[in-house]
Amino acid sequence: xxxxxxxxxxxxxxxxxxxxxxxxxxxxxxxxxxxxxxxxxxxxxxxxxxxxxxxxxxxxxxxxxxxxxxxxxxxxxxxxxxxxxxxxxxxxxxxxxxxxxxxxxxxxxxxxxxxxxxxxxxxxxxxxxxxxxxxxxxxxxxxxxx
Amino acid sequence: xxxxxxxxxxxxxxxxxxxxxxxxxxxxxxxxxxxxxxxxxxxxxxxxxxxxxxxxxxxxxxxxxxxxxxxxxxxxxxxxxxxxxxxxxxxxxxxxxxxxxxxxxxxxxxxxxxxxxxxxxxxxxxxxxxxxxxxxxxxxxxxxxxxxxxxxxxxxxxxxxxxxxxxxxxxxxxxxxxxxxxxxxxxxxxxxxxxxxxxxxxxxxxxxxxxxxxxxxxxxxxxxxxxxxxxxxxxxxxxxxxxxxxxxxxxxxxxxxxxxxxxxxxxxxxxxxxxxxxxxxxxxxxxxxxxxxxxxxxxxxxxxxxxxxxxxxxxxxxxxxxxxxxxxxxxxxxxxxxxxxxxxxxxx
Numbered sequence: 001x002x003x004x005x006x007x008x009x010x011x012x013x014x015x016x017x018x019x020x021x022x023x024x025x026x027x028x029x030x031x032x033x034x035x036x037x038x039x040x041x042x043x044x045x046x047x048x049x050x051x052x053x054x055x056x057x058x059x060x061x062x063x064x065x066x067x068x069x070x071x072x073x074x075x076x077x078x079x080x081x082x083x084x085x086x087x088x089x090x091x092x093x094x095x096x097x098x099x100x101x102x103x104x105x106x107x108x109x110x111x112x113x114x115x116x117x118x119x120x121x122x123x124x125x126x127x128x129x130x131x132x133x134x135x136x137x138x139x140x141x142x143x144x145x146x
Numbered sequence: 147x148x149x150x151x152x153x154x155x156x157x158x159x160x161x162x163x164x165x166x167x168x169x170x171x172x173x174x175x176x177x178x179x180x181x182x183x184x185x186x187x188x189x190x191x192x193x194x195x196x197x198x199x200x201x202x203x204x205x206x207x208x209x210x211x212x213x214x215x216x217x218x219x220x221x222x223x224x225x226x227x228x229x230x231x232x233x234x235x236x237x238x239x240x241x242x243x244x245x246x247x248x249x250x251x252x253x254x255x256x257x258x259x260x261x262x263x264x265x266x267x268x269x270x271x272x273x274x275x276x277x278x279x280x281x282x283x284x285x286x287x288x289x290x291x292x293x294x295x296x297x298x299x300x301x302x303x304x305x306x307x308x309x310x311x312x313x314x315x316x317x318x319x320x321x322x323x324x325x326x327x328x329x330x331x332x333x334x335x336x337x338x339x340x341x342x343x344x345x346x347x348x349x350x351x352x353x354x355x356x357x358x359x360x361x362x363x364x365x366x367x368x369x370x371x372x373x374x375x376x377x378x379x380x381x382x383x384x385x386x387x388x389x390x391x392x393x394x395x396x397x398x399x400x401x402x403x404x405x406x407x408x409x410x411x412x413x414x415x416x417x418x419x420x421x422x423x424x425x426x427x428x429x430x431x432x433x434x435x436x437x438x439x440x441x442x443x444x445x446x447x448x449x450x451x452x453x454x455x456x457x458x459x460x461x462x463x464x465x466x467x468x469x470x471x472x473x474x475x476x477x478x479x480x481x482x483x484x485x486x487x488x489x490x491x492x493x494x
Contacts, residue, residue, distance in 0.1 A: 032316045034326065060411040066322045067411050083411075084322065088301040090294050093413030104414040105298055106432060120436070 044140035051135065053078070058094035063141055067091045068128060070139060071112060074099070080128040080139040081114045087121035101125065171355075171374040176365035181251035182378075183385045185354070188248050190386040191241040192347065194393070195279075196340070198234040206286065208332035210325050213288035214407035221404060228401055235402035236393055238280055242423045244389075245273050253453070253473045257360035260461040263454035265353045268346050270451050275343045280423060282335040285328060289405030294414040296331070297323050299424070305436040306444065324410070363463055419491045426480045429487030450476070 003011075047061050053072040060069050060083055067083040071094065081101075083091050090105035100117060101110040109118040114125035131138045155161055173182065205224055207216040220227035249269060252258060258266035285296040300317040304310045319326030361368075372378055420428050430439040449456070459466035 033312060034315055034319050036321070060413075062411060065320055065324060083413075089297045089322065090414035090418065091410065091412065104416045105294060105418050120432075 044138055046136055047080070047139050048137050049135050050132070050137065053137070056096045056099070058096075060091070061139075063128065063139060068139065068141075069094060069101075070130070070137065073112065078130040078132065078137060079112060080130045081110075082126040082128070084125075085121055086116075086123040086125060087119075092125070168375050169373075171358075172371035173359050173374050173378045174361045174365075174368075175370040175372050176361065176368045178251075178255055178362050178365060181248075181255060182359055183382060184244055184248040184251060186382040187385050187389050188241065188244045189347070189351070190389060191237055191244060191393075192343075194237050194390070195234065195241060198230050198237065199336070199340075201230050202234060203336060206332075208286065208328055210288060210328055213286060213328060214404070217287045217404055229397060232397035232402040233393060236396045236400075238283065239421075239423075240389070240393060240396075242276060242280060245276055249273060250473070250477060252360075254470065255360065255362040256457070256460040256466065256469075257362070258454040258460075259360070259363075259457065259463075260454070262353070262357050262360055265350060265357065266454050267451055268350045268353070272343060272346045272350060274447075275339055275346065277423060279335060279339050279343070280421065282331040282339065284421065285323075285331045286335065287404055288328065288408055290408045290412070290415055291405050291418060293323060293408035293410065294418045295420050296327070297414075298418070298428070299420065300327070302427075302431065302436075302440065305440045363460065363465060366463070417491055419487070422484060422488070425487035426483035429483040429490065432487070432490070446476070 043064060045061070045063060047070045048059050053059065053070070055072055055076065056074050058069050058071045060067060062068070063082075068080060069083040069092075070078060070080045072078055083101075085092050085103040085105065085108055087103065087106055087108050090103050092101040092103045092108075092110065095102050099112045101112075101114075103109070103121070106120050107118065108116070108121035110121070110125050111117055114127050116122065116124055126141075128139050128141045131140070173179070202220060205216055205220045205227070207213060217231065220231055222228070224230075252266065252269065281296075281299055284292050286292075300314055300323060303313040303317075306313065315321075317327070317330065318324075319330045419425065427439075427443060430443060433439070434442070453469065454461070457466050457469045460469065
């Protein structure tokens with residue numbers, strides 16, 4: 001059935017209003033989305049001196065905008081991981097007896113290498129690079145993680 | 147004085163129709179009339195929350211370095227600051243409880259049926275906004291518990307397809323809970339949500355005046371009414387007075403405390419759990435997989451919103467036992483998950 005001039009104009013009007021609405025709302029929705037943090041020289045930071053780190057101890061620190069942990073293993077080596085539980089983002093705690101990380105929010109557990117020992121978390125903790133220069137211990141995160 | 151004021155207004159505006167409307171407005175009387183009071187009580191508590199919220203905003207500072215200190219300052223130094231914050235805290239809890247009672251009484255008396263479908267949908271959306279108020283306000287004191295509870299809250303939507311990641315980032319203002327999150331929560335809590343909520347409440351109350359109070363199907367044969375002004379309004383005022391008395395009692399006998407300032411590098415404390423009104427969601431997330439829990443809750447909320455459209459029997463003035471049973475099932479689930487969540491956290 002042929003549409004009348006009024007129906008045609010109404011459709012044009014409705015289409016125009018919809019287009020303008022999308023045109024206005026889209027940038028607003030994009031505006032709310034925060035820009036991702038780009039890695040800079042701060043992604044490699046000084047964390048501790050060897051003296052501070054006893055065997056089988058952990059130090060929590062901030063790597064850019066997230067919590068991270070440096071652990072000195074019983075064999076004297078260092079390991080650094082994200083301290084942000086991969087389940088819902090709570091900061092994990094270090095359990096020296098048994099050498100594992102525990103999340104108090106939902107009970108997830110991770111091995112000292114970040115592997116999931118117990119859910120609900122499904123992904124491992126991200127591991128960071130540790131470098132020892134003399135007495136100083138530095139941690140750096142790969143570009144993709146920061 | 148009163149007559150002079152009325153004459154002053156009448157000389158400038160025709161208030162005759164308004165006067166007639168007030169005179170003619172009535173409220174149905176039947177054995178379920180008591181449930182009508184919860185709507186008015188919710189409105190009263192909203193006013194209390196707005197007033198105390200505005201007062202707190204005069205001193206509150208939304209930055210990680212000063213948020214906790216500013217709340218402490220309010221509670222320890224500002225005249226009656228402890229009372230204002232305590233009322234704001236307890237009133238938030240009471241408001242949610244009263245709105246829940248209002249919603250379930252509306253559900254079980256089938257007051258959502260034609261022609262009040264829009265009232266139900268607007269009311270349910272208002273409850274969602276009130277819960278959003280509670281969620282955004284929880285982080286503002288910047289305490290250890292509020293920090294980690296918010297972390298759980300803002301990361302939970304991640305499992306939702308398509309919009310999950312976006313929603314989580316928008317709430318956090320970055321990749322983790324921090325200064326940007328606090329600022330966003332403050333803006334939502336004090337600007338965005340009040341504007342949206344007040345708009346919906348005004349619409350809800352306006353529709354309530356257009357349609358009048360709903361009479362349950364089983365009570366439709368009774369035709370007793372009472373005048374709204376002054377009879378029903380006086381009873382409303384009595385309920386508000388009792389509500390205020392209970393609120394003040396809780397605020398003074400159990401004043402709201404302020405937890406320690408958060409150190410984001412510290413592990414989440416044992417027993418991190420949300421407030422009671424989010425426990426059902428929290429417990430569901432613990433029992434079922436994230437995707438199943440979030441998917442079911444989202445789907446359940448949409449079904450709940452669409453109840454007036456789905457319940458065709460009520461629309462025709464017939465009893466709809468199926469929907470009554472559905473409502474009971476929802477209520478039992480919410481209560482069971484809340485209690486279960488609380489107990490399991492204590493054991494944990």
